[in-house]
Amino acid sequence: AQSVTQLGSHVSVSEGALVLLRCNYSSSVPPYLFWYVQYPNQGLQLLLKYTTGATLVKGINGFEAEFKKSETSFHLTKPSAHMSDAAEYFCAVGKAAGNKLTFGGGTRVLVKP
Amino acid sequence: GAVVSQHPSRVICKSGTSVKIECRSLDFQATTMFWYRQFPKQSLMLMATSNEGSKATYEQGVEKDKFLINHASLTLSTLTVTSAHPEDSSFYICSASPLATSTDTQYFGPGTRLTVL
Numbered sequence: 001a002q003s004v005t006q007l008g009s010h011v012s013v014s015e016g017a018l019v020l021l022r023c024n025y026s027s028s029v030p031p032y033l034f035w036y037v038q039y040p041n042q043g044l045q046l047l048l049k050y051t052t053g054a055t056l057v058k059g060i061n062g063f064e065a066e067f068k069k070s071e072t073s074f075h076l077t078k079p080s081a082h083m084s085d086a087a088e089y090f091c092a093v094g095k096a097a098g099n100k101l102t103f104g105g106g107t108r109v110l111v112k113p
Numbered sequence: 114g115a116v117v118s119q120h121p122s123r124v125i126c127k128s129g130t131s132v133k134i135e136c137r138s139l140d141f142q143a144t145t146m147f148w149y150r151q152f153p154k155q156s157l158m159l160m161a162t163s164n165e166g167s168k169a170t171y172e173q174g175v176e177k178d179k180f181l182i183n184h185a186s187l188t189l190s191t192l193t194v195t196s197a198h199p200e201d202s203s204f205y206i207c208s209a210s211p212l213a214t215s216t217d218t219q220y221f222g223p224g225t226r227l228t229v230l
Contacts, residue, residue, distance in 0.1 A: 036221070043117075043206055044157075044221040090156060094219075100147055101208075101219060103156045 002027045002093045004104035012110045019078040021107050023065075023091030026072060032094040033074040034101065035065055037087045044090065050074060061085070086111045115141050117209050119222035126197055127230055134192045134225045136207030142187035143209035147219065148180075151204040163190040187212065197229040 007022040025031055032051050036044040048059025055067040061084075065076045074091060088108050092101040116139040126132050136146055144165050149157040161182050162170040169182035179201075181193040190209075194201055204226050208219040 034218075041204075041224070041226065043119075043223040044208075046218055046220070049218060100159055100162055102159070105156045 002031070002095065002102045004091050004093050004102055006089075006091050006104035006107050008107055009105060010108050010110065012112060013081045014112050015083055016080050019063075019076075019081045019085060019109065021076040021089050021091075021109070023074045023076065023104055024072055025074060025091070025093045027093055027095070029095050032096065032099070033065075033067060034092040034094070035059065035063070035074070035076050036090045036092060037061075038090065038106075039087050047076070047089075081109075081111050083111050083113065085109055115209075115211055115218075115220040117207065117220045117222040119205075119207060119225050121225060122223060123226045123228075125228045125230065128198055129196055131193055131195045132197055132227060134194075134205055134207075134227075136190045136192070136209070136222055138188045138209045138211075138220070141209075141211040144187065144212055146184060146190040146207055146209045148182060148190070148192050149206045149208065151206060151224075153204075157206060160192075165190075194227065197227070199229045202227055202229045 003026045005024045034049045035047040038044050048057045050057045050067045058064045063078045088106050090106050091104040094101045118137045120135045146163040148160045151157045160175045163182045163184040165184045171177045184190040206224045208221045
């Protein structure tokens with residue numbers, strides 16, 4: 001079975017500050033890892049994904065994440081927060097291409113001016 | 114990019130009635146679509162995997178007779194909530210993966226908010 005743990009259900013950052021969202025996973029097979037963002041009353045938008053290859057993955061809106069197998073982590077970062085980054089962020093793990101995803105509990109990001 | 118639509122976006126119904134939610138992949142074909150449920154301030158929970166031309170695979174604890182899934186074509190899956198009750202009120206989200214095997218991304222619909230009175 002796969003599982004995802006997101007540390008911190010809420011994160012508050014100042015505009016311009018570093019955003020760090022933590023995600024740890026467990027998987028019996030090499031994982032496919034994803035970060036999605038959800039704005040209120042909307043579906044999920046893919047930020048970035050890791051499948052194979054380079055462990056540092058760059059996504060949209062200035063976000064990036066690093067896959068660390070030894071730490072079973074896939075933390076999401078953005079160097080400088082923008083007000084528009086306020087949203088809910090979900091880390092997810094899958095077993096293969098097009099396979100069902102297991103989601104973490106989500107982290108709500110609040111950006112203070 | 115790949116777009117998934119859902120209809121309706123919001124529905125209010127009376128207890129005991131049935132509600133059908135459509136999930137369409139607009140610019141790609143999808144052998145598999147997924148249905149998720151999201152309660153307020155919570156994460157997404159997979160309900161079932163919808164396979165075109167075959168029966169859906171339900172997750173443990175999800176009543177297949179209550180949540181009927183039909184995947185009639187490579188671009189359309191429907192979820193019918195039968196005999197809806199207030200506890201079925203939730204945000205239902207579908208996702209789909211393009212048919213091409215090299216694609217490993219699921220694209221999500223905008224969600225359908227169901228309120229059962």
